[in-house]
Amino acid sequence: MSAGFEFTQMSSWQALAAALRGKLLLPGDADYEERRHVWNGAIDRRPLAIAQCADAEDVSAAVKFAARQHMPMTVRGGGHNVAGLAVRDGALMLDLGAMNHVEVDPQARIARIEGGALWRDVDAATQPHGLATTGGFVSTTGVGGYTLGGGVGWLMRRAGLAIDNLLEADMVLADGRSIVANEEQHVDLFWGLRGGAGGLGVVTRFAFRLHEVGSVLAGAVFHPIGSAPDLLKTFRTFAADAPDECTLMLAFLTAPPAPFLPAHVHGTPAVALAWCWSGDPARGEQVLAPLMELGQPLARVGGFMPYATWQQTFDSHAPAGDRYYWTTSQFDAFDDAMIEALVPLAATSPDPLCEVHVHHLGGAVAKVPNHATAFTHRDAAFFINVIGHTAAAERFAAIRDWTHALRSVLSPFARAGIQPNFAGESSDLRGHAHDSAAQARLRALRAHYDPDGLLAPLRER
Numbered sequence: 001m002s003a004g005f006e007f008t009q010m011s012s013w014q015a016l017a018a019a020l021r022g023k024l025l026l027p028g029d030a031d032y033e034e035r036r037h038v039w040n041g042a043i044d045r046r047p048l049a050i051a052q053c054a055d056a057e058d059v060s061a062a063v064k065f066a067a068r069q070h071m072p073m074t075v076r077g078g079g080h081n082v083a084g085l086a087v088r089d090g091a092l093m094l095d096l097g098a099m100n101h102v103e104v105d106p107q108a109r110i111a112r113i114e115g116g117a118l119w120r121d122v123d124a125a126t127q128p129h130g131l132a133t134t135g136g137f138v139s140t141t142g143v144g145g146y147t148l149g150g151g152v153g154w155l156m157r158r159a160g161l162a163i164d165n166l167l168e169a170d171m172v173l174a175d176g177r178s179i180v181a182n183e184e185q186h187v188d189l190f191w192g193l194r195g196g197a198g199g200l201g202v203v204t205r206f207a208f209r210l211h212e213v214g215s216v217l218a219g220a221v222f223h224p225i226g227s228a229p230d231l232l233k234t235f236r237t238f239a240a241d242a243p244d245e246c247t248l249m250l251a252f253l254t255a256p257p258a259p260f261l262p263a264h265v266h267g268t269p270a271v272a273l274a275w276c277w278s279g280d281p282a283r284g285e286q287v288l289a290p291l292m293e294l295g296q297p298l299a300r301v302g303g304f305m306p307y308a309t310w311q312q313t314f315d316s317h318a319p320a321g322d323r324y325y326w327t328t329s330q331f332d333a334f335d336d337a338m339i340e341a342l343v344p345l346a347a348t349s350p351d352p353l354c355e356v357h358v359h360h361l362g363g364a365v366a367k368v369p370n371h372a373t374a375f376t377h378r379d380a381a382f383f384i385n386v387i388g389h390t391a392a393a394e395r396f397a398a399i400r401d402w403t404h405a406l407r408s409v410l411s412p413f414a415r416a417g418i419q420p421n422f423a424g425e426s427s428d429l430r431g432h433a434h435d436s437a438a439q440a441r442l443r444a445l446r447a448h449y450d451p452d453g454l455l456a457p458l459r460e461r
């Protein structure tokens, strides 16, 4: 590279830095190292620069700058994407971390949320009004990427996916233009935003419908691993006609050294069934009773608590900076042969931090037609996420192999397609996250709104 080229580049960066209210971070700057790292510590990529956007005008300035230079861009919302889609070698990262303001209109039951907010920012603003909308199973996930990938969570069976509550999005397109997408303007784009997994523009502000959700009946029952087949069968039966106010999750995990668990099981494989009931608590007690009666649990925890408290309960299971590798599969049914295939491998993970999460869908999620949004697998009955997790670099290969082995044993039972939010690698998304009709429609939208593919999330790395 000639000295002249470097000089030209530097003067361009200076021009961008001068146009931003936020900071521009270049390699060598102290904060560059911190912000190039995302939640998954296994991702190690170096963007050309990081534009820390303070507002929508900063986003527009940065996008126009990149478009002029034909420079690929990535958007960092919460930075939680397991495949690390927020960061790419040789691209400009638009870091929306400072754009986390949430404004609530309690009368209209609408929250306006900036594109870099986390779900805990949303809860902090909505819960004082006794309101909430569907956010993640943990509170540290970014609203941005989560929503663009559909958004499943504790409230989904009552309130729908996050995208079912999305009213509109303020966006900066790949050419720097600012627009609003909703059911009346840029209607096709609004369709693609809801589950298309990004790459159609930068959302600077989301408007969401809110629901009356103050406290919920939530908790978990822990069993020894030997009870896993019976617990899965109970989960399956219960899920078949569970009321919409109820969302369950079953987890294979290593029993933590928690005071509520007997000391002799600490560090041994266990299984937990967790629930969130967001309706009338007295009815919830009745409906959930059969889940409490099974076998001889190691512990029962939970009670009536603010929704935000429950949403934060599992945050400590997913610390930033550890190494993660996930696979995900979805199912129309959950038969005994599948249970026999799943349990032995799920119970023998290579690292005590690994978990396997079994989820159901249905309820309000399944009431929206598959092609009403770009989230085209909403008619699946169940999905399973295999959470490879280790703090030790040398165990990463083992957790990756274990997640692949589990995916293989589950594959004969799985239906085609995956939920985009849980893809462990960007290659898992290609051709799998949407059915073929939706893929074609998304391709056409990307060709129209980002013809040079500058924001393309699935670009080869």
Ligand SMILES: Cc1cc2nc3c(=O)[nH]c(=O)nc-3n(C[C@H](O)[C@H](O)[C@H](O)COP(=O)(O)OP(=O)(O)OC[C@H]3O[C@@H](n4cnc5c(N)ncnc54)[C@H](O)[C@@H]3O)c2cc1C
Pocket (backbone or CB within 6 Å): 038, 039, 074, 075, 076, 077, 078, 079, 080, 081, 082, 084, 085, 086, 096, 115, 116, 135, 136, 137, 138, 141, 142, 143, 144, 145, 146, 147, 148, 149, 150, 151, 152, 153, 197, 198, 199, 201, 202, 203, 204, 318, 421, 422, 457
């Ligand atoms: C511990 C953990 C728990 C999770 N729980 C759930 C869950 O309960 N339900 C669920 O559905 N998913 C869940 N996920 C998956 C999560 O929703 C996705 O990984 C999602 O991509 C994260 O969004 P983010 O903004 O934090 O990610 P980022 O890594 O910042 O971004 C992910 C993708 O979205 C794009 N993007 C982000 N913000 C914007 C924006 N404002 N405008 C345009 N593009 C944007 C990025 O460019 C990138 O392509 C979880 C992930 C983790 C790590």
